[in-house]
Amino acid sequence: MLDALWLIPALCLAGACANLFLGTLRAPKAVVTVVGVGSVGAATAVAYAILWAYLQQPLAVVVKPYFTWISAGDITVNASLQLDPLSAVMTAFVTVVGLLIHVYSVGYMHSEGNAGFARYFAYLNLFMFAMLLLVLGSNLAVLFIGWEGVGLCSYLLIGYYYRQLWCAEAGMKAFVVNRIGDLGFLLAIFATLAAFGSLEFETVFPAAAADPASFGPEATVIALLLFVGAVGKSAQIPLYVWLPDAMAGPTPVSALIHAATMVTAGVYMVVRANVLFRLSPTAMLTVAVVGGVTALFAATIGLAQNDIKKVLAYSTVSQLGYMFLATGVGAWVAAIFHVVTHAFFKACLFLGSGSVIHACGGEQDMRRMGGLRKHMPTTYWTFLAAALSIAGIPIFAGFFSKDEILSRAYAAGASDLNGFGDAYRVLWTLALAAALLTAFYMFRVLFTTFHGSFRGPEEAAHHLHESPRSMTLPLVILGILSVVGGLVGLPGQLLHIEGLNLIDRFLQPVVIPLAEAGGHAADAAHAGHGLSLATEWGLVLGSVAAAVGGVLLARRFYLGAGAFVLPKLLAERLPLLHRVLLNRYWVDELYAWLIVRPVRALAGFCWRVVDELAIDTLLVNGAAFGVELAGDLARFTTTGNLRNYALMVLAAAVGIAALLW
């Protein structure tokens, strides 16, 4: 059964190729639907059959080499797939969330033309192929192919409505910003090859773990370069700017690529390379700082956005920051746990917002929504479940993963991890503040969209309707997963029950123990178990208080008779703060001024001066002009007079004779 591992991505690729072909034929949507959803459905079925077979045997790393891809000198790179606990977890949720969003897309995209519909599903299937290749690849090179593949599909789908210039531009922005990160990743691959002579996970990581002392400096370089790649793909400061713009794509794409799966690839990659990160306290601290600061920074921007998808986009950036904070404090499993729960609740939120936008006829501004609860109850309840989950209200999935990250961050500060205790304590405070803001802005969205009365135009009010079955069904399933998804990671240590945390037990082999700490402080993998029970419960109460506080604050601000009074008052009292948040700290403008403008000036210089003046005018046309001029002058020697020629012959003969003298 495990030999069929290649089928999982291959089925999606086959679907993509078939849909491209169907698109050129303008095939009816029913056929495209069968191929597009069917191929991913088949891949999901195969994936779960394989996972079932995998779980029947003792946990091990299964590597399936298929063929030699690159062979140069003593470097060999195989095209091979790998099944281990980490890729198993990733495959499990990527296929399910992907399938649900494919189903949802059938309803959401029904008003597209036949060719556009097929193009959409071809890209979406291609994305599934690349994403599964990314999580299943057994070396950095295969991972990189998947990494670039999802980036390509992201670009194609952001620019899906390419007739609108701003959508095409958003796609290009995503591609260009990602390229910065990809350069870091590529350098990390070369550095790994130089340091270890191999790219295989099963060769590199055990080698590094077995000899921590000698790979220290290399590990720092590789880990930081890998993190540059992760910062680009997973939209962290300073490269997060592409993700909010990526909302130009269709909403299911935002849910699948820009919330649930692709953007978490960076987290996956960091967790995959956890050995290298653990060897380098510097890299760990960098990851934690970037993650923690991003979590709070993006959350503050999310407070003041009026576009429902923009709020969710900044929320995604913020939650990704949480995941990186988790990896930065050594909570590898908690990071992946949050990736999974985040995939459930954020996909649900995005699909819910898509359902809302669908009902409002394409309107995305929350100021022209409101009171939708009556018209679309299914969307409301699933959105509520997901919002409670992301806010971190107990029992819901997000609570368990977020709480674990917060407590591990606190533990890192308390145990003075790697000697950076103060930094980690500050990061924990930032993360707690971000948790409060998350609860606040999510319920701001919920209250302004679904509660109160409809504020849109009169005619739009008549068209409000619940979405079709193909859209509500994925919503319900994802809503349920947002509620119960956390049960795989119950915090057993709080209740003194060993092994209650299934995902922790399952994923622990991914964190290969280091042979000797080799001068570094305590291995971060077990720092979380150093807290006393009272502290742990105190931390839980603290994070719950932050979540509830955020919800209550949102209720005071945006619900009931006094709705919107306080926010308006606050905006008037603190105009500077309001404008800063509304304009997203002017980061885009700063980048435009600091980077885009000089680059454009340089490009203009290269074009006008180097290319047009120096190369075209001086070198190319100049050479031609010089030859022409020389010919023009030289032709006057051809007088046609015989005795002139005789004189020239004589002069030449005399000249040669003089030369030979």
Added chain:
Amino acid sequence: MNAELVPIPHTWVLALSAVLFAIGTLGVMLRRNAIAIFLSLEVMLNSANLAFAAFAYRFAAAHVAAAAALDGQIFIFFVIAVAAAEATVGLALFIALYRLKETIDVDRFNILRW
């Protein structure tokens, strides 16, 4: 040995050859009549023949080698043969030119210029 029979030094012969060559060259340069130019060219060729003969004579007197002495004399026949061929082609050209312009003044033939 008789005093009247003192051999002419080969350098004299070479000097004569150089003078003839200079006269021929000047003729080629200065004359406009194609036939006169042609005659001057023949003078130049024959001045070369004279130089060959002078060297053959010199090498024979110095007893360097019989072959070296013969080389110069044989070359003269080559030059005479080439000059004869050249005269044929040249005179044919002049006839063709005369038919075109009714003159053989070379200054009138300058249509192939810039």
